[in-house]
Amino acid sequence: MEEPDKQLVEELCRSGIGRGDLVALAIWPRTGLGMATPTAAASVSLGVEDPSAVVRLVEDALRPRWVLWSNDTAATLAQSGVRIATSWDIAAVDRLLFGGWRTDPARAWAHVHDLALEEIPRNAPADLFGDSGRGGGDREDPVRPDGHLRAEWVSGDWRTTPDRLRRWAELASVVASLQQARLDELASPPRASFTARSESAAELLCAEMSIDGLPMDRGVAEEIVAGIVGPRPRSDSDAAEQRARRDAEVLRHAPPGSDVDLRSPGQVKSLLRRAGFDVPDTRAWRLEALRDAHPVIDALLTWRKAERVATTYGYAWLDERLGADGRLRGTWAGSDGAAGRMTASGGLHNMPAEMRGAVVAEPGRVFVRADLGQIEPRVLAAVSRDAAFARASVADDMYAPVAAQLGVDRSTAKVAVLGAMYGQTTGHGAQALRGLAAAYPVAMTYLEEAARSGQVGRDLRTYGGRLVVMGSTNANEVDEREARRQAAARGRYGRNALVQGAAAELFKVWAVTVRARGADLDARIVLCLHDELLVHVPIEQSDAVARLLDDCLQEAVRRWAPDDSVRFVADIGVIERWSDAKR
């Protein structure tokens, strides 16, 4: 380690920075870094070849809470093998405070300074004339005279010297302080602040999962694909031939003389009409009922399954996503646009169940898998503070006591509870729905109020403080029927967002607790799936990690829930491949 780095740490120690204190960080690979401390009102810059190594040094010595503009920085660090314990992720907190899915430093800056979002400077091409730059003022100052951040600073083009990185870190610490103040203004200050920290840690986890990838055995994966679509095509013409053969297998059952593109829903519909079936659409669940009525239906449904694998989860997918190191990679995002669930690209969240057999732990390791049982109704009981519904959560299967209470069978009770949370108002569950309203009025009123907010376009906040932005209908552009339909859709959306969103918050608290407590056991979370965790661990640690997952759930619930009246349960098992899970 170079001498200036040690001096830096000593300097930070002298300024009184300790565990958990905010230290803003801006880095540029092979250039250097800037740090700024809001409490000590001090900042430093350092030109170094390997800025991540400096971060590691400070992390080991002081373990501050790193203020990052976004998880891009966490990704840069993780790429260098540096894993920081805690952070304040400005982008994540911006989404929490102001809703929505996409953000950037300019937007977060504008939000906390009450600047008009429409006036945020757009990213302009480089100024060929070398004048003072767009927006006027001094280009060395990232803040324009009009108060907005300069586009070239936001895009990163300009943050390429240690001095500028220091300035960028100073601005990050300003934004973090203003965000903290905004969180304190909310109705539930301690909780929103808590959410900000757990959402920030979730961003660190996402950066790590994006880089680490999911263990997958290429040989097994290719065998599974081959079993569905045949061997890997040797050429484009070979691929076209295979495709034509698959199509022909369906078309030979079709009425003669029809030249049908099976990939075109319209043409499939007319094909079915010629075969004697008049259907409003050709979705699988609808055709399932007709499977035995005509051989073309069965052939078509089989074709659809193979076509899915061929186009989305086939050889091209493996070539693009599965690295030579046997890791399947996608990009993880900490919160989606609706209620704040994690998302993953690259098929990690919607991989067909058949492919799970290829998700195999590496030699010397196993997976510890856990999923939360009935997380949404339990979360509803907690956030609505419905004592009667909370009592039902004592059962391993929450629907059993609910069914007994309503005097219906379990499946009816389940449909009714899900219907209440999703906004279903018609069908078989309607009668049981009225029973729910009588038995659990607190929870059902909570849902009704959320639905009403959505209907009138009033924004909502989840239990953890996330803003759920509700659109509104422009009455001039649509007729009354359409306006009613949109209001009803927003009602269902709002109703569900409070449950799904709070569930996502609890899930992330659980996940980041496992991340923190599991580090010493070399336990790595490799997949998060809304209520399920897959943890890759050394075999000898598997029992310890299995216990840890439950301990962490109880710890997460203690910290997240308003009280201890709602029970949360996890099904935990040690497995070698993902498909071994019973579920």
Next chain:
DNA sequence: TGCGGCTATTG
């Protein structure tokens, strides 16, 4: 070339 509609997969 971009976008809505349809279809599939997952929780």
Next chain:
DNA sequence: CACAATAGCCGCAG
């Protein structure tokens, strides 16, 4: 078949 997501292909508008 309600809530959420990602993703591919088709058909149509520009």
